[in-house]
Amino acid sequence: MKTLITGGTVVGPLGAVPTDVLVDGETIAALYAPGVASTGGVVADKVVDATGKYVVPGGVDVHTHMKLPFGGTFASDDFESGTRAAAWGGTTTIIDFAVQRTGEVVQDGLAAWHALADGNCAIDYGFHMIMGGVDDEALKAMDYLVEHEGITSFKLFMAYPGVFYSDDGQILRAMQKASDNGALIMMHAENGIAIDVLAAQAVARGDTDPVFHGITRPSALEGEATHRATVLAQVAGNTPLYFVHMSASEALAHVSAARGAGRNVFAETCPQYLYLTLEDQLGAPGFEGAKWVASPPLRPRDEPHRDDLWRGLRTDDLAVVSTDHCPFCFKDQKELGRGDFTKIPNGIGTVEHRMDLVYQGVATGRLSLERWVETCSTTPARMFGLYPKKGVIAPGSDADIVIYDPNATTTISAATHHMNLDHSAWEGFEIAGKVDTVFSRGTAVVAGGAFHGRAGHGQYLRRGLTQYLR
Numbered sequence: 001m002k003t004l005i006t007g008g009t010v011v012g013p014l015g016a017v018p019t020d021v022l023v024d025g026e027t028i029a030a031l032y033a034p035g036v037a038s039t040g041g042v043v044a045d046k047v048v049d050a051t052g053k054y055v056v057p058g059g060v061d062v063h064t065h066m067k068l069p070f071g072g073t074f075a076s077d078d079f080e081s082g083t084r085a086a087a088w089g090g091t092t093t094i095i096d097f098a099v100q101r102t103g104e105v106v107q108d109g110l111a112a113w114h115a116l117a118d119g120n121c122a123i124d125y126g127f128h129m130i131m132g133g134v135d136d137e138a139l140k141a142m143d144y145l146v147e148h149e150g151i152t153s154f155k156l157f158m159a160y161p162g163v164f165y166s167d168d169g170q171i172l173r174a175m176q177k178a179s180d181n182g183a184l185i186m187m188h189a190e191n192g193i194a195i196d197v198l199a200a201q202a203v204a205r206g207d208t209d210p211v212f213h214g215i216t217r218p219s220a221l222e223g224e225a226t227h228r229a230t231v232l233a234q235v236a237g238n239t240p241l242y243f244v245h246m247s248a249s250e251a252l253a254h255v256s257a258a259r260g261a262g263r264n265v266f267a268e269t270c271p272q273y274l275y276l277t278l279e280d281q282l283g284a285p286g287f288e289g290a291k292w293v294a295s296p297p298l299r300p301r302d303e304p305h306r307d308d309l310w311r312g313l314r315t316d317d318l319a320v321v322s323t324d325h326c327p328f329c330f331k332d333q334k335e336l337g338r339g340d341f342t343k344i345p346n347g348i349g350t351v352e353h354r355m356d357l358v359y360q361g362v363a364t365g366r367l368s369l370e371r372w373v374e375t376c377s378t379t380p381a382r383m384f385g386l387y388p389k390k391g392v393i394a395p396g397s398d399a400d401i402v403i404y405d406p407n408a409t410t411t412i413s414a415a416t417h418h419m420n421l422d423h424s425a426w427e428g429f430e431i432a433g434k435v436d437t438v439f440s441r442g443t444a445v446v447a448g449g450a451f452h453g454r455a456g457h458g459q460y461l462r463r464g465l466t467q468y469l470r
């Protein structure tokens, strides 16, 4: 089956160029200057007209948590509903976090994650491994996962004491291992020990509303942890270090400094930190703000975080936009924390909206078209060892393609989204642009306003090492 996408403008890191794209089976077969394919006798089974639209590599969301157990409940999207919603939004690859819980064997945690995903995904997927306990056995498992399982990135937590937390000694040992085997250490950088003290003091005072989730996790404690992690990675031997969900100016400054010194330090941010604030969302009246409880928290409106994060995306100090998709319904899930914000499950659901929300940066002049594609597709694919299979429109690459219409508009609402979530953190947001057609390995999974994909189409991706080492 051959499909010819004609009339569109292909966007990649090198620019936006009018190009026709020939898909043969599951991969991209050839690129043509406009008109060359038709006059040159290329015969396709199907022609898709992309006139006036962008043709971009399918989105790669490297930070999702389908079915994550948290605070006595589970994230409300499973791999079937979550990957379907991702496809609707133009994301054709996710990398989810398999979980080793403290005291559990790493390989058992991985097997459990394969069982959740196998046969259920509409798009391709890979895994990182959350290390809930760093000990001799877990360190050996890191080598095994890199060599045999295609898992080349390991997440550690400086937050959540008693749950996922690693102390500095454990972090250093995991970093030494990664500096040997080339794996990437992903870091949740917040000083969880200090945060737990502030949170307990707030609850004891009777300050139990959702907004105190943000007030007790100040940006200075994200900055402190970020700096500490960059120092530990330096001591361990220039270990590749990637900060997840960066939200704070102080943290970004430490990343910029480390990068300026030639270190293997990288960072991502998420749409919620680019647009939403502690006052406007987390501080909503009553218990409403629970919808926006996530860690790190939304930052105060009058502090420079959002502007700094947009600047970081332009300068590449922030390399990637992911979602940290971790949805919990308001009813029965977020409500677990009524009267005590520390019991609200942490997470926001955004997997369906990332391409749109970052494109809004293009529409408003904050980001170039090329940086949109780089931060959402190309760089995440390279950062996590999937390039050029993913992240680029080029002959030989998987035909993961999004046709994006800059002249249409999208209004985000829980009434129309496809995530398994009873509310939207983005209710009423208007986007100047719209996902038109989505191909996953050559199959049009979203077209004509309908979903044509299926659970089980998505394949597990064995990943190589990060392609950004220096």
Ligand SMILES: [Zn+2]
Residues within 6 Å of the ligand: 063, 065, 244, 324, 326
């Ligand atoms: Zn996360």
